[in-house]
Amino acid sequence: MRKPAARKTLSKKTRVPRSKKRSALKSVKARASEASTPSHIDGKLTFNHAMIYVKEVDRGLHFYRDLLGFKLIEDFRYEGTPVYARLRAPGGDGTIALHQAGPDDSISSDGVRLYFEVRNLDDFCRRLQQKGFYITQLPRMMPWGWRHAYLNDPDGHEISLYWAGENRMKKTIMKAVREVASTSTRAK
Numbered sequence: 001m002r003k004p005a006a007r008k009t010l011s012k013k014t015r016v017p018r019s020k021k022r023s024a025l026k027s028v029k030a031r032a033s034e035a036s037t038p039s040h041i042d043g044k045l046t047f048n049h050a051m052i053y054v055k056e057v058d059r060g061l062h063f064y065r066d067l068l069g070f071k072l073i074e075d076f077r078y079e080g081t082p083v084y085a086r087l088r089a090p091g092g093d094g095t096i097a098l099h100q101a102g103p104d105d106s107i108s109s110d111g112v113r114l115y116f117e118v119r120n121l122d123d124f125c126r127r128l129q130q131k132g133f134y135i136t137q138l139p140r141m142m143p144w145g146w147r148h149a150y151l152n153d154p155d156g157h158e159i160s161l162y163w164a165g166e167n168r169m170k171k172t173i174m175k176a177v178r179e180v181a182s183t184s185t186r187a188k
Contacts, residue, residue: 049086049095050114053107054155057082060098063153067131068116070096089116113158121163125149143180145170 054060057075061082064070070087073095077083083100096114101107118124121139128151129135137150145167151159 047094049097051097051099052109052114052153052155052157053101053105054098054153055101055107056154057085057098057100059154061085061087064096064098067128067133091118107155107157109157113160115160115162117162117164117168119163119165121147121149121161124161 052060058081061072061075064087065072069090071090073086073088075082075085084097086095086097088095125135125139133151135149135151137148139147139149139161142148146162146164148160148162151161153159
């Protein structure tokens with residue numbers, strides 16, 4: 001049996017008044033709350049994560065973690081089988097979640113495409129190909145100024161790997177798209 005540690009007793013001169021203890025505790029709690037809540041939220045809507053329904057979470061983990069480099073944050077297993085996993089992008093703080101779909105549930109995501117940005121797009125795609133992954137469109141420059149490659153995850157969800165660089169947040173990108181569209185309309 002372990003002997004309890006002796007408690008230090010402070011002299012009256014070194015004791016901290018209760019009111020100061022409460023004040024210090026409130027300050028610590030406030031700092032902890034601030035640290036756990038991003039300061040940029042300030043009552044504004046932020047994007048948390050994309051939920052991707054899959055037929056097999058293990059297969060999705062292999063793709064997103066092992067091939068694309070996402071980091072596993074947490075997973076949940078039911079009777080030893082993974083049914084949920086949350087992952088963080090290797091760069092930045094974006095997250096995705098893989099959720100086991102029911103046996104009769106459709107996992108079709110028509111009209112939705114996931115976009116992941118990577119500076120060295122060509123090298124990244126080459127490494128995926130070396131691991132045996134099929135890319136439906138190899139990297140190429142698009143009319144709106146972004147370099148794109150397209151592929152599908154193991155469940156058929158569309159993915160764009162791209163590099164936009166400084167063009168990512170510019171309004172002028174859509175101007176280029178309109179010009180290309182009007183040129184192709186006039187050519188017909």
